[in-house]
Amino acid sequence: MNISKIGILTGGGDCPGLNAVIRGVVKSAIIRHGWQVIGIEDGFDGLLDLNKCKPLTLESVRGILPRGGTILGTTNRGNPFDFPVKKDGKIIHMDISDRVVENINTLGIEALIAVGGEGSLKIALELAKKGVKVVGVPKTIDNDLRETDLTFGYNTALETATDALDKLHTTAESHHRVMILEVMGRYAGWIALESGIAGGADVILIPEIPFNIEHICSAIKKRSARGSRFSIIVAAEGAFPSGGSRVVAREADERDTIERLGGIGQYVAKHIEHCLEMDVRVTVLGHLQRGGSPTTFDRALGSRYGTKAVQMISDGEFGRMACLKGRSITSVTIEEATRDLKLVDRDGEIVRTAEDLGIMMGE
Numbered sequence: 001m002n003i004s005k006i007g008i009l010t011g012g013g014d015c016p017g018l019n020a021v022i023r024g025v026v027k028s029a030i031i032r033h034g035w036q037v038i039g040i041e042d043g044f045d046g047l048l049d050l051n052k053c054k055p056l057t058l059e060s061v062r063g064i065l066p067r068g069g070t071i072l073g074t075t076n077r078g079n080p081f082d083f084p085v086k087k088d089g090k091i092i093h094m095d096i097s098d099r100v101v102e103n104i105n106t107l108g109i110e111a112l113i114a115v116g117g118e119g120s121l122k123i124a125l126e127l128a129k130k131g132v133k134v135v136g137v138p139k140t141i142d143n144d145l146r147e148t149d150l151t152f153g154y155n156t157a158l159e160t161a162t163d164a165l166d167k168l169h170t171t172a173e174s175h176h177r178v179m180i181l182e183v184m185g186r187y188a189g190w191i192a193l194e195s196g197i198a199g200g201a202d203v204i205l206i207p208e209i210p211f212n213i214e215h216i217c218s219a220i221k222k223r224s225a226r227g228s229r230f231s232i233i234v235a236a237e238g239a240f241p242s243g244g245s246r247v248v249a250r251e252a253d254e255r256d257t258i259e260r261l262g263g264i265g266q267y268v269a270k271h272i273e274h275c276l277e278m279d280v281r282v283t284v285l286g287h288l289q290r291g292g293s294p295t296t297f298d299r300a301l302g303s304r305y306g307t308k309a310v311q312m313i314s315d316g317e318f319g320r321m322a323c324l325k326g327r328s329i330t331s332v333t334i335e336e337a338t339r340d341l342k343l344v345d346r347d348g349e350i351v352r353t354a355e356d357l358g359i360m361m362g363e
């Protein structure tokens with residue numbers, strides 16, 4: 001493919017490994033192909049302001065591999081196809097994607113790498129339909145993107161959650177308490193499930209398996225009767241009681257078009273306190289899961305995704321996303337990857353593993 005200039009942006013919530021991807025893209029574009037790279041700041045928003053689009057050089061990416069966050073900045077707002085603008089004192093949503101396409105052309109960007117989760121990749125897909133040559137890279141701590149075994153950032157989030165569980169174990173044991181750890185993951189239970197297994201949790205609550213408070217209490221009582229005077233519960237933020245609904249910290253509105261989850265830890269604590277004669281404490285891990293230096297795994301995966309995205313441009317593979325299948329990096333259509341979310345299979349091997357370990361899955 002005859003290319004001389006590409007653009008890269010990072011969209012949606014940040015996660016560890018974004019800088020590894022950016023570095024991989026810049027290095028391979030410059031070293032292997034001699035292309036110019038334009039870094040677009042703050043996700044798709046950056047394409048509305050030419051001052052936010054600046055060249056990235058080998059110098060710009062020096063030393064960023066172990067750094068969390070993204071040197072380009074990001075946002076989980078600002079969809080150009082549904083952009084909030086103030087009109088007569090009210091916020092209305094408009095399709096301003098033509099301006100984005102115009103700016104891509106003005107900048108001379110011949111292909112665009114969009115690093116993002118489901119939301120950002122859906123925007124990328126819409127841009128592809130408008131003729132922009134787009135390549136996607138799968139990012140999210142939630143690991144909920146379809147058609148890839150893993151997204152980068154997930155492994156680091158798991159490490160953070162598992163480390164928190166190790167720390168909660170010692171204090172839970174000393175005080176004979178029930179400790180609840182609330183983790184992120186939005187509508188998917190991957191972080192809760194895998195960190196719960198790795199961190200030796202006794203109860204894991206995930207959105208894919210609605211829970212029953214009485215059953216949780218009796219599982220904890222049984223543990224006490226067997227002599228284990230403490231219990232560890234991991235609750236995914238999207239978990240909810242059977243017949244009930246998710247705990248929402250902030251409803252979606254015109255500014256934040258997606259509801260903000262949060263509070264399930266306190267919900268469970270409040271309800272199990274009534275049936276247990278034990279102290280219950282809640283830790284909300286929150287954005288710590290998105291921060292910090294990426295693990296070795298995420299640095300390597302991010303670097304592989306970044307260089308693959310450049311290779312895909314060189315091969316003319318547009319409208320596609322780099323992905324991991326088994327141990328190989330390959331690609332799939334962005335359409336397939338964003339069709340719906342990759343959720344935990346209730347009857348799958350990982351839930352089975354948890355249950356075989358005696359972990360109560362909330363039912």
Ligand code: F6P
Nearest residue numbers: 013076140141142184185186261
């Ligand atoms: O999608 C990543 C994620 O961290 C989710 O796990 C969480 O629900 C959400 O983003 C939090 O978003 P914000 O940064 O807007 O609070």
